[in-house]
Amino acid sequence: MKKLAIITSHPIQYYAPWFRYLAALSDLSIRVFYLWDFGITQKADHGFQQAIQWDIPLLTGYDHEFVPNISSSPGTHHFWGLYNPTLNSRVRAYAPDVVLLMNYNYVSLYQFLASWHDTPILFRGDSHRLVPERGLKAWLRQQWIRQVFRRFDGVLYVGQANYDYFRAHGVPSDRLFFSPHAIDNERFSSEHATAHEQAQQWKQELGIPSHHRVILFAGKLIPKKRPNDLLEAFLEAKLPNTSLLLVGSGALEPELRSRAASHDHVFFAPFQNQSLMPRTYAIADVFVLPSYGGGETWGLAVNEAMCLAKPIIVSNHVGCASDLVEQGQNGWIFPAGDTGALKRCLQEALSDRNLLIQQGEQSLHKIQHYSYSQVTTGLRQALSQLGILSKPEDEHKLYIQQSYS
Known part of the structure; x- marks a missing residue:
């Protein structure tokens, strides 16, 4: 050997x-x-x-x-x-x-x-x-x-x-x-059903309306991840029956909370440990990683979200974009830093619930x-x-x- x-x-x-x-x-x-x-x-x-x-x-x-x-x-x-x-x-x-x-x-x-x-x-x-x-x-x-x-x-x-x-x-x-x-993949897939049950209860605990679709960011709230771009795009998109959930902590958290304070449908959740990550992705209807610069060498959160059958929106600076995200098949790719383009991706994604489900199924198939x-x-x-x-x-x-x- x-x-x-x-x-x-x-x-x-x-x-x-x-x-x-x-x-x-x-x-x-x-x-x-x-x-x-x-x-x-x-x-x-x-x-x-x-x-x-x-x-x-x-x-x-x-x-x-x-x-x-x-x-x-x-x-x-x-x-x-x-x-x-x-x-x-x-x-x-x-x-x-x-x-x-x-x-x-x-x-x-x-x-x-x-x-x-x-x-x-x-x-x-x-x-x-x-x-x-x-x-x-x-x-x-x-x-x-x-x-x-x-x-x-x-x-x-x-x-x-x-x-x-x-x-x-x-x-x-x-x-x-x-x-x-x-x-x-095996751990995330095996917890698929349980995670979705837990996510419904968590949604209620967070105060997100039960009928709302959820746009999810999960990760460090730091400059290279650009959660502020996502918040800006979400506020400009004015999507009906939709909430934004930012999960994590980091240097940008105070600024993000301040900007979101006057908006009813922006929610925050603290750092979630590994055992809770399947539930974290299960709450989402779409997962977004809007990173900017050379620091997002891959973005393994995308793999995790895809294991929970979620469509993906990423910037073109995310290392996994060309490998894991197929435009129009299981998600969208937008130019990094372009909040207008990110807004349009959100609007297209949230325009059709069936489309989200179909794209999520494509994500699950691809990540295998x-x-x-x-x-x-x-x-x-x-x-x-x-x-x-x-x-x-x-x-x-x-x-x-x-x-x-």
Whole structure:
């Protein structure tokens, strides 16, 4: 059995179920090396501006260890936040056949890349260049990234925009393998019926009229997510029998509450932990992610909403837009920052309840192709090309045979 070492920043609710999936494979043994313990203990989240701890199991079902982090300010919000001097020796003691990095732009990971020569290294990332950067500083950064990517023997990409990003930074197409972003579809789907029952009660608790359709935003109330654009578009759209629900917390919350104070059909709900997310999406008739800039590298909330059969409205700066949202089929894509265009999307979406239902069904069908099975197929193809695993079995050749080249 071949051994895979996975190095990542901290336990993440989207990755832990994938690690359990990998651990169940008969020809691959994994160990996950965590560089920080955020998510499993109460710690401040800079985006949500509160201490959080995920309420679903993140460490069960797979082998893992925490590498001591001696940073004076641990976290992923700055370069020195992951400082783990014993990382190399810990990984070497495991004696892996291959290493997969899920991050690189931290001091510990640069040190690892500079000194690790024992086995091939893979990388899985999700950055994009949907918002072009210009100027000398941007050019120098691109040249540096090109050099970093030359260090990897294979790269897993999550979607179209991410593929284009890697190609723009010099990664050859034959070293790129499609390993799409996915969530625990099985958990969300299994809670579908219960979530809708809970959502009706929650709707009543929030004070949203029972006959109102609900436009949902769920996430950090921070500038890059642009919840203020959604609020402005909603107020201008003047939609009958419709409420806007903003779920989450963050730096923009006071401003949003102030702007919405004189409007009857704008509602707020606090941060919802993972066990409540199916209910959170179930309350919606349409989900909106209006992010602006290069920071929304994918938008896994879209995957979650689609698992609850919801139509989607996203800006064209959202990394998953071209992969998950088909205009007129399961949602709408609008130019980022254009509140007039977002208003028109809302008006079209809320003009026909049957249309919303049909588009939600299309979302549910489409998201089945973004599962941990498909994520794993891309990884296995990379390992096969490196000669670490035999060619993927037939059951691993599902959706990923497509190519963006």
